[in-house]
Amino acid sequence: MRKRLSVVEYTKGILSGDRVVLSRAITVIESKLDSDKVLAKQILREILPFSGNSIRIGITGVPGVGKSTFIETFGKHLTSLGKRVAVLTIDPSSKRSGGSILGDKTRMETLSNDSLAYIRPSAARLSLGGVADNTRETMLLCEAAGFEVIIIETVGVGQSEILVHGMTDFFLLLMLAGAGDELQGIKKGIIEMADVLVINKADGANQNIAEEAMGTYRNALHLSPKSASGHITQVVTASGLEGKGIPELWNMISDYQKLTSDNGYFIRNRQSQNLDWMHERIRQALESAFYENSVIKRSIPEIEKLVREETELPVVAAERLLALFLTKKSEEPI
Amino acid sequence: MRKRLSVVEYTKGILSGDRVVLSRAITVIESKLDSDKVLAKQILREILPFSGNSIRIGITGVPGVGKSTFIETFGKHLTSLGKRVAVLTIDPSSKRSGGSILGDKTRMETLSNDSLAYIRPSAARLSLGGVADNTRETMLLCEAAGFEVIIIETVGVGQSEILVHGMTDFFLLLMLAGAGDELQGIKKGIIEMADVLVINKADGANQNIAEEAMGTYRNALHLSPKSASGHITQVVTASGLEGKGIPELWNMISDYQKLTSDNGYFIRNRQSQNLDWMHERIRQALESAFYENSVIKRSIPEIEKLVREETELPVVAAERLLALFLTKKSEEPI
Numbered sequence: 273m274r275k276r277l278s279v280v281e282y283t284k285g286i287l288s289g290d291r292v293v294l295s296r297a298i299t300v301i302e303s304k305l306d307s308d309k310v311l312a313k314q315i316l317r318e319i320l321p322f323s324g325n326s327i328r329i330g331i332t333g334v335p336g337v338g339k340s341t342f343i344e345t346f347g348k349h350l351t352s353l354g355k356r357v358a359v360l361t362i363d364p365s366s367k368r369s370g371g372s373i374l375g376d377k378t379r380m381e382t383l384s385n386d387s388l389a390y391i392r393p394s395a396a397r398l399s400l401g402g403v404a405d406n407t408r409e410t411m412l413l414c415e416a417a418g419f420e421v422i423i424i425e426t427v428g429v430g431q432s433e434i435l436v437h438g439m440t441d442f443f444l445l446l447m448l449a450g451a452g453d454e455l456q457g458i459k460k461g462i463i464e465m466a467d468v469l470v471i472n473k474a475d476g477a478n479q480n481i482a483e484e485a486m487g488t489y490r491n492a493l494h495l496s497p498k499s500a501s502g503h504i505t506q507v508v509t510a511s512g513l514e515g516k517g518i519p520e521l522w523n524m525i526s527d528y529q530k531l532t533s534d535n536g537y538f539i540r541n542r543q544s545q546n547l548d549w550m551h552e553r554i555r556q557a558l559e560s561a562f563y564e565n566s567v568i569k570r571s572i573p574e575i576e577k578l579v580r581e582e583t584e585l586p587v588v589a590a591e592r593l594l595a596l597f598l599t600k601k602s603e604e605p606i
Numbered sequence: 607m608r609k610r611l612s613v614v615e616y617t618k619g620i621l622s623g624d625r626v627v628l629s630r631a632i633t634v635i636e637s638k639l640d641s642d643k644v645l646a647k648q649i650l651r652e653i654l655p656f657s658g659n660s661i662r663i664g665i666t667g668v669p670g671v672g673k674s675t676f677i678e679t680f681g682k683h684l685t686s687l688g689k690r691v692a693v694l695t696i697d698p699s700s701k702r703s704g705g706s707i708l709g710d711k712t713r714m715e716t717l718s719n720d721s722l723a724y725i726r727p728s729a730a731r732l733s734l735g736g737v738a739d740n741t742r743e744t745m746l747l748c749e750a751a752g753f754e755v756i757i758i759e760t761v762g763v764g765q766s767e768i769l770v771h772g773m774t775d776f777f778l779l780l781m782l783a784g785a786g787d788e789l790q791g792i793k794k795g796i797i798e799m800a801d802v803l804v805i806n807k808a809d810g811a812n813q814n815i816a817e818e819a820m821g822t823y824r825n826a827l828h829l830s831p832k833s834a835s836g837h838i839t840q841v842v843t844a845s846g847l848e849g850k851g852i853p854e855l856w857n858m859i860s861d862y863q864k865l866t867s868d869n870g871y872f873i874r875n876r877q878s879q880n881l882d883w884m885h886e887r888i889r890q891a892l893e894s895a896f897y898e899n900s901v902i903k904r905s906i907p908e909i910e911k912l913v914r915e916e917t918e919l920p921v922v923a924a925e926r927l928l929a930l931f932l933t934k935k936s937e938e939p940i
Contacts, residue, residue, distance in 0.1 A: 316919055324916060409921075543914040550913050553924035558892040579884050580877040582658060585650055587743075590887035 276300065276311060283318040289418045291390055298392060301409050316409055319416035324542070326415045327529050328422045330436040332462070333446030335427055338472045342446060342512030343425060344380045349518045350421055351388040358390040358419035359383070362407050362426040362436060390419060408439050408549065437465045438545055441538060442525055446472045449485035467503055468524060469493075474509035474516065482509045501537045503528050567596050610634065610645060617652040623752045625724055632726060635743050650743055653750035658876070660749045661863050662756045664770040666796070667780030669761055672806045676780060676846030677759060678714045683852050684755055685722040692724045692753035693717070696741050696760040696770060724753060742773050742883065771799045772879055775872060776859055780806045783819035801837055802858060803827075808843035808850065816843045835871045837862050901930050 277285070277296065285293025301312045333339050343359060350357045359380070384391045392410065411422050424440055426432040437443050445466035463469065469489055474482035489507045499505065506524060510517030532538035562568055575593060578584035611619070611630065619627025635646045667673050677693060684691045693714070718725045726744065745756050758774055760766040771777050779800035797803065803823055808816035823841045833839065840858060844851030866872035896902055909927060912918035 313919075313922060317922070320916065320919060409919075542916075546913045546916065546920050547910060550910075550920035550924045550927075553921050554896065554927060555889075555893060557924065557928050558896055559889065562888065562892055576881060576884075579880045582654065582876075582880065585647075585654060585743075586880050586884035587887050588647060588651070590884045590891065593884075593888060594891050 274299075276308075279311065279314045279318060282311075282315045286315075286319055286413055286417045287322060291417070294390070294413060294417045295392070297413055298410050301413070302406050312409070316412060319413060323412040323415040326411075326420050326422045327442060327525065328411065328424065328440040329525065330433075330440035330443045331423055331425050331446065332427070332433045332436060332444075333472070334448075337446045337448050338512045339425060339427075339446060340379045342470075342472055342510070343423060344383045345512045345515050346518055346521070347380070347383040347389055347423065348386065349515070349522060351383075351386050353522075354388070355421050356388050356390075356419045357383075357421045357423065358392070358411075358414040358417075359423045359425060360407055360410055360414070361393045362424065362432055390414065390417075407435075411439065433462050433465070438548060441532070441541065442528055443467050444521075445469050447485070447489075448473060449478065449481040463489075463493075466505060467499070467501070467528060468505065468521070469507045470517070470521065471507070471509045472512055475511035475514045479509075501528075501532050501541070502535050503531060562597055565597055568593060571596055608633075610642070613645065613648045613652060616645075616649045620649075620653055620747055620751045621656060625751070628724070628747060628751045629726070631747055632744050635747070636740050646743070650746060653747060656750040657746040658749055660754050660756045661776060661859065662745065662758065662774040663859065664758050664760070664767075664774035664777045665780065666760050666767045666770060666778075667806070668782075671780045671782050672846045673759060673761075673780060674713045676804075676806055676844070677757060678717045679846045679849050680852055680855070681714070681717045681723055681757065682720065683849070683856060685717075685720050687856075688722070689755050690722050690724075690753045691717075691755045691757065692726070692745075692748040692751075693757045693759060694741055694744055694748070695727045696758065696766055724748065724751075741769075745773065767796050767799070772882060775866070775875065776862055777801050778855075779803050781819070781823075782807060783812065783815040797823075797827075800839060801833075801835070801862060802839065802855070803841045804851070804855065805841070805843045806846055809845035809848045813843075835862075835866050835875070836869050837865060896931055899931055902927060905930055 274296070277293070282293060282297045282300070286297055297315055300308050300315065303309070303312070331339065331343060347357045347359060380391055383389045392414075407424065411424070414422055422440075424436050426436045443466050445462060445468070447469055449471050471482045471485050471489070486507050486509050493505050493507060508517055508521065508524075510521060512518075529538065532541070563572075571593065575584070575589050579586050579589045608630070611627070616627060616631045616634070620631055631649055634642050634649065637643070637646070665673065665677060681691045681693060714725055717723045726748075741758065745758070748756055756774075758770050760770045777800050779796060779802070781803055783805050805816045805819050805823075820841050820843050827839050827841060842851055842855065842858075844855060846852075863872065866875070897906075905927060909918070909923050913920050913923045
């Protein structure tokens with residue numbers, strides 16, 4: 273293990289925008305070592321007052337929709353305006369030790385060489401309830417390091433879009449034109465969460481069907497209720513490859529930030545995201561304490577057998593296990 | 607409160623198919639009184655060995671799809687074949703004391719007068735995680751009372767379809783033909799859960815567009831992976847009003863029952879539903895114990911405030927609350 277810095281060194285490095293220190297601090301946050309967990313908490317407490325000054329943008333879409341190219345072009349547009357941009361990816365398929373479908377080094381080469389940009393694939397622990405705590409905390413570090421736009425990227429697998437929606441201010445769904453898209457690939461709830469649907473690859477021969485798809489989705493969304501943010505979900509076309517539609521998209525996001533800051537939704541939404549995050553952690557910790565309790569571990573196979581065979585009611589079996597946990601729980605740490 | 611019978615009286619009454627006793631037993635199961643909870647558990651333990659001998663059919667669809675008429679016609683077809691049919695409804699909008707959009711007495715009048723049918727609106731407690739325990743247990747009582755087909759009906763609100771899918775053997779989704787259906791009303795995941803999509807109201811002038819919709823959905827489903835049951839999701843048209851397609855539908859369900867009994871899926875699925883039910887109960891009980899703990903109740907407003915204002919990290923706040931719970935929990939019942 274590489275030598276750790278002191279809390280003060282991490283904090284000073286992050287606040288001065290030193291990306292080597294930032295990267296090392298993120299490594300501490302992602303670490304499973306108990307000593308690192310203590311250190312991570314100390315770093316986070318120090319930088320917390322300097323976090324939050326950003327617009328957090330979630331970007332998702334099915335594989336093949338052109339996310340990397342889109343984010344590279346979008347990111348370059350932002351840095352051309354002098355904005356500091358951090359791109360974090362949540363990859364539900366990656367293992368901490370193994371490879372990652374999002375994190376390979378060859379992606380977003382131009383953007384990663386840009387001095388105003390910072391790209392970090394997140395080794396997301398999509399545990400039980402699926403909270404990617406690392407990504408949330410990495411986001412805070414990036415904000416403290418002065419990044420004004422945080423892009424959180426994910427593929428549309430499992431619960432990952434819901435996670436990303438729960439930690440961002442603005443949610444962008446990349447789509448492809450083409451028959452069948454309505455019923456496959458994109459989950460219904462995801463469209464409802466989006467602040468903008470972007471029909472990507474609206475270039476060359478694709479232009480016409482992209483425009484058509486835009487019309488279809490506009491009609492469909494017409495029936496959706498207005499969002500609590502006061503923003504009406506938009507449908508646009510864009511080309512990550514050619515850059516078409518990208519400046520307009522950034523203007524829309526800036527308008528959104530202004531609108532929701534003025535009407536108070538921006539801060540309300542972040543506050544409720546923080547609360548949700550806390551309650552999700554509580555839920556996870558309670559379940560871990562239960563299922564990792566040695567008495568429960570010993571008893572559960574037999575009780576599960578009775579339930580499976582329908583010789584015991586599930587509710588009664590649950591009560592029996594809870595009673596065991598109750599009598600034993602004070603002996604073990606939660 | 608009406609006088610309760612003895613456990614033996616309830617058990618004998620249910621096993622002999624006495625529907626007055628059955629109804630009174632269901633009332634005990636739905637009761638919130640502690641004494642009734644004990645009684646309910648005793649009744650359930652007695653009848654458990656006699657439950658399970660049925661096909662459990664979940665039926666859902668958006669309001670206006672014609673569920674009542676469909677179920678009435680479907681139920682009458684089953685009773686005409688000599689089958690004993692119980693219809694239970696889960697209504698997420700109902701309050702125990704108040705009205706119910708599904709449970710009003712004027713619905714399914716013909717079926718409710720049929721001596722082979724039993725209709726019971728369930729006062730579903732869709733709590734926290736949304737488990738309708740009452741409905742599951744009511745189903746067991748109905749089975750012990752000799753009902754061979756159990757229909758669980760719900761409207762497509764919130765998590766109710768997922769709940770019903772989790773307690774049934776066969777899942778039937780009622781749909782309407784017509785533009786926009788694909789994107790509105792029906793949640794994407796629901797279509798994937800269905801064993802059959804029934805385009806209802808395929809009568810009169812509607813016939814043609816129903817056939818068209820059937821084709822569209824068949825094409826769309828063509829891309830879906832095969833289910834673990836070995837059954838391939840079907841798309842059919844039917845008319846609850848005229849009875850068209852109803853006998854064929856019952857034949858399909860009978861074939862499904864035979865197929866999945868032979869290949870072992872039927873029993874495997876029920877076993878895993880029982881386990882899920884137990885774990886869901888455990889989850890709920892752990893959260894109740896936590897949030898109803900007096901120390902937590904006292905501490906949570908202040909800690910939530912810190913989290914909302916971003917002066918405390920959500921994960922750290924969660925840890926503080928868990929530590930409080932840990933030191934205090936042995937003093938209170940879980």
